[in-house]
């Protein structure tokens with residue numbers, strides 16, 4: 001995929017899926033604004049991607065409107081405009097309903113859903129100028145329910161339907177789509193999930209059993225799907241929710 005001369009901002013690109021997407025855009029010739037919540041994590045992401053002139057920093061917290069505005073402003077200041085916005089920043093907190101409190105609800109909704117909306121709002125005038133596009137990282141958990149993930153599921157279902165509503169509102173100038181990954185081998189799943197379980201082997205096996213293709217996705221597999229939706233090959237796609245989930249949403253096994 002060719003992105004020569006394109007300017008791409010990816011929230012939550014200091015590691016994980018966002019970082020893998022950055023790698024694909026960079027390989028295609030784009031300039032990419034990297035975002036982590038702090039200046040330090042943003043620089044870690046830039047270093048992991050090898051540094052260089054086509055990587056710029058746009059640190060900030062997507063959990064606040066001021067943070068979203070600052071991230072987009074930093075990206076525009078460094079790149080002079082914007083062709084693609086990818087909203088990948090997110091958190092996943094797995095708890096039974098009785099253990100969910102207001103703090104966890106607010107953090108999940110603010111980062112996953114509110115942050116996505118307000119980054120789009122801030123970026124839209126710039127994307128309108130370039131007839132650019134947006135890709136939101138939702139989840140298979142935005143399409144189907146998962147036990148123990150009710151708040152996360154609600155936030156990601158919000159991202160899927162926010163994407164559809166904005167596809168209508170932003171057309172015909174700006175396309176917007178979402179990707180819905182299944183379990184991906186990133187810190188969110190391995191370091192913060194599998195490795196925290198009482199029996200990590202059993203926890204990993206449960207995820208493999210849940211997934212018809214019987215493995216976790218590699219972050220690059222999601223990065224390539226994000227780049228496809230952002231590319232000129234996808235010019236007639238808007239409002240879509242693309243599953244990259246190894247079959248988790250295909251039906252009952």
Ligand SMILES: NC(=O)c1ccc[n+]([C@@H]2O[C@H](COP(=O)([O-])OP(=O)(O)OC[C@H]3O[C@@H](n4cnc5c(N)ncnc54)[C@H](O)[C@@H]3O)[C@@H](O)[C@H]2O)c1
Nearest residue numbers: 012014015016017061062089090139181183184186187188
């Ligand atoms: N890993 C999976 O299995 C999986 C599956 C479906 C969807 N997703 C979604 O993909 C996205 C990326 O997840 P990941 O697996 O790469 O997770 P990760 O934990 O590896 O990375 C998350 C990224 O988001 C950033 N981030 C978190 N909170 C932030 C904030 N308030 N402000 C700015 N940046 C913030 C982190 O700095 C990091 O760069 C998330 O939206 C997640 O919900 C992940």
